[in-house]
Amino acid sequence: MPYTPSGFFCDRLIRERERRDGEGSLNKPLRFNSQDFGVLRQECLGGKTLFEDESFPATVESLGFKELGHKSNKVKNIVWKRPKEICENPQFIVGGASRTDICQGDLGDCWLLAAIACLTLNEKLLYRVVPQEQSFSEGYGGIFHFQFWRYGDWVDVVIDDRIPTFNNQLVFTKSAERNEFWSALLEKAYAKLHGSYEALKGGNTTEAMEDFTGGVTEFYEMKEAPKELYKIMKKALERGSLMGCSIDSLVPARFETRTVTGLVKGHAYSVTAVEECKPSQHKEAKVRLVRLRNPWGQVEWNGPWSDNSKEWATLSKSEKEKLQHQSAEDGEFWMSFEDFKKNYTKIEICNLTPDALEDDKIHKWTVSVNEGRWVRGCSAGGCRNYPDTFWTNPQYRLRLLEEDDDPEDNEVGCTFVVALMQKNRRKERKMGANLFTIGFAIYEVPKEMHGNKQHMQKDFFLFSSSKARCKSYINLREVTQRFRLTPGEYVIVPSTYEPHQEGEFILRVFSEKRNTSEEIENRIEADHPVPAPASAGEESEEDQQFRTIFQEIAGEDMEITANELKNVLNRVITKHKDLNTEGFSLESCRSMIALMDMDGTGRLNLQEFRHLWNKIKQWQGIFKHYNADQSGSINSYEMRNAVNDAVMCLVSRSGFRLNNQLYDIITMRYANENMNIDFDSFISCLVRLEAMFRAFQAFDQDGDGTIRLSVLEWLQLTMYA
Structure with missing residues (x-):
């Protein structure tokens, strides 16, 4: 499924901000679909109305998309009813929630119901998921809520109490007590979380177990x-x-x-x-x-x-x-x-804690949670069987700092559990999504590279064998395995089995003693650009040719517009048969002028043009280096290293250092449908990178790497770049 950079990354920034504010914890769960249970219930009670959930309506869309969709005969006689329309004295829970309250209906979600039955054995866990003080009498407004763990956060899901029935009998989960409805409503809330009842068909009990506990x-x-x-x-x-x-x-x-x-x-x-x-x-x-x-x-x-x-x-x-x-x-x-x-x-x-199986003592385990994503053409490199792309997968640096207190068989080491979970595949099933086959490998970092947070390159994986790995790649929501390794620094590489498979994931590391795990990604930073020094030697034949062309096009004022720049550049690159390009567009040339226009005229003089052309020549050499197959373009995986090399030429010292999210955005913005980048797209990308950094630094007066902009300043920053 395609992702939009703005949507995904804005959502991620919002989630990170919410976590900083304490949102997503057990005591302060996120509001699913931004629905506040307390506010909505008070509105219903104040207006003496029963809640109707517009985000999960009593319609076929909430039932399903295929077997329970519009064309299915199964849904024709289904009627949504509130419990008070089904029986005389409905109760939320009768005599305490127990495993006999869960009886499967006409939905293949036995995996979910088996987990609910297990949940009833632990009251503390149960009432974390099923908040108490909900009823069909006092404070009844046709609204209920439940809480689930969802990819690292606890979320509060609000529903109305309209439930699918056939001949006045519940179609899906029901209780052995005809007037008890907590299990049916819990199933509805879980269906809402995943988009429909049909999305719950078929699954693994562990999936629901984890969603009830965060375990x-x-x-x-x-x-x-x-x-x-x-x-x-x-x-x-x-x-x-x-x-x-x-x-x-x-x-x-x-x-x-x-x-x-x-x-x-x-x-x-x-x-x-x-x-x-x-x-x-x-x-x-x-x-x-x-x-x-x-x-x-x-x-x-x-x-x-x-x-x-x-x-x-x-x-x-x-x-x-x-x-x-x-x-x-x-x-x-x-x-x-x-x-x-x-x-x-x-x-x-x-x-609930991984140590519960192996140690009589109760320990608090260290838990590290990392969100990530595989992006087609950029960071979806597939497994080790694909050495040309495996290294581009997201990488996570794991530091095991302390040995276990009571090693088994006198074996020294650190016990830890790695859990790789793919996100949202069940919810996206109606759009044709299936579970990917996923897994991970763990590599030991050489001592000379400890503390170096750079992304491990292709050669490292070609000449290093994994220190540990999951038993097999498998198409489950989560792949989990326990390991024991000596203290040190490691790299965890999560991946799909096949390359080019795009999706989000969460990687959790549980360890008995202290550990840290974080994504390997460079900080986004750049040094201030320094104008290229004028050449002290004689002009080359190519320089003379450009001066002549520039004079011809610029005219007496010796300045060229974006349209004239387009003509100059395209006349030259047509002579380079080894470059696959459709030529520079007018929009690309406008961006180049915006980058090099030091005097604010909207045009380039000869010095500004020379500075631009020196950059383009440097970038052309890098492009040709990565165009090893002489195809005239580079693939999106090569683009990562090409950009790394190119941005070092942008400034005098260390240059830009981009993070993995920006590589994802670059790929989505500049690669074609075959995940290839031609020469003009490559140049346009680098021009925009430098222009945006330079504009940012103009606002970053104190040099602390953060800026505060008004709407007008934001528009000025982005419109001319």
């Missing part, structure tokens, strides 16, 4: 699970971690098919308890059990330790009470840990 998830394949998996699961539940599991369906046609044992393939389950019991006939060992829940609210395991199995007869009454054993078709059941390992293929554990 980090780790996966275990049962075939490769550690021998202490039971202990890991028990400790995780004790510490409030959310846990889900599933059985892979190898044949797509059999997705969500029931097996003879009552389990469902391709379906998400919640793990709600892990316990041990001692049957009377077992004199030696205890039996380890796992309790699971099917979000359907029915269809259960029928093997050993199922609701009505003979094994329960071997337990004492106190043991049964401890396990809260019930014989009810409610979707919840027990099974032995051994049967659990045999039947399920993977388990996902969302840790």
Whole structure:
């Protein structure tokens, strides 16, 4: 999906400003769609009206775009109703929120409902997502709100209470209690967050788990699970971690098919308890059990330790009470840990703190959060299989500063977890977006380069092997892995598998001890330009030719206009057959005059023209250097280094140093549809860069790198550049 520089970067600046003001925290969540729950509810109560959410209306658009879109027969008989129109005594929560309040409807979002069921096991987490003191009686205005973690920020999502129904029954999630609606409203708020109900179809339980907690998830394949998996699961539940599991369906046609044992393939389950019991006939060992829940609210395991199995007869009454054993078709059941390992293929554990699985002590982990994006033609370099572009991916410098307190197996090192999450792909599904295949690699920085924040270049990756990397590139929203490395400085390179895939991401690093991680990008700065000295030697043949041409076109006043400059330049570059160019446009020449016009006449004299031409000759040499294939143009990845080299020629000392966001903007502004830049576009880009810096520095009187402009000054700054 294409991005506009103004939209993306303005939004990013706004988000950064909000974070500085404390916005986005648990105590001060961002207002989704700028909707303030308190203000809106007060307006409804004051006007004695019921809230109608225009940003997520009771229409087909909120239902979906394909299977639940305008052309679908499924939506024809759906009626949006408020709970008071569905039953006589609607309640937000009846007798406390519990896992039995979540029963799946006609939407393939079992992954979401499994996560909600896990959420109910921890009241503190639950009421963080589902704010209390909401009801259909006191203070009722048809408006509710819920809070989710979203790519590094907590957001407050406001909804009205109109819910899709068919024959007066809820179409999607419902509670076992017909007059209870918190789970249905939570599902609606989550659907709003992603654009529609249909956007929730199909997913991974960990996605919702993280959106409810801001935690980090780790996966275990049962075939490769550690021998202490039971202990890991028990400790995780004790510490409030959310846990889900599933059985892979190898044949797509059999997705969500029931097996003879009552389990469902391709379906998400919640793990709600892990316990041990001692049957009377077992004199030696205890039996380890796992309790699971099917979000359907029915269809259960029928093997050993199922609701009505003979094994329960071997337990004492106190043991049964401890396990809260019930014989009810409610979707919840027990099974032995051994049967659990045999039947399920993977388990996902969302840790509120990553150390919860490996250490009996409670630690506060250091968490670093970085936002980034892959831009086609500039910073979407693909994986290591594409050496020509891999180095252009965003890079993050990681400093591991302290070793773990209690190293395992006497191995010295720093434990940390890297979590790479791609953003907004579910929300953009209606526009054809799918999850990218993503992953990351970690490289050790040579000691002589410690503290150097420069972007690692192509040769570094050609001659250096990764120190660590994710197990595989995979098309999940998030790829997560735990590592142990010695203290030092490293570079994390997140990427899509294929190059040229454009999207946003968030990279989080959790470590047991102190770490710092930040994007490698140069500060934006420049030294003041110094006029090029006049040549002391004799004029070259080319210089003489230009003086003659200049005199011919400039006339008696010896000054040329933008149109005359265009003619001069294009007469010369037509002789360079190795440059792929359509010629300089009038607009480009106006920018050149704006750059070199020292006396404010709007024209160039011979000295100003000579200064300009010296720059163009230097830039031409750089352009030809990167035009190694003699195609007459350079690709957008080569443009990055070409600009780096060129801006060093702009000034006498260090020149400009651009950051990654500016490289993205340059690519989008000057590359053609094939991600190539021709000669005149290259020159136009450099002219504009220098002109904007020079104009900025004219306003930066105290040299502190910041300026304050009025609207008129802003227009003056940008219009003539």
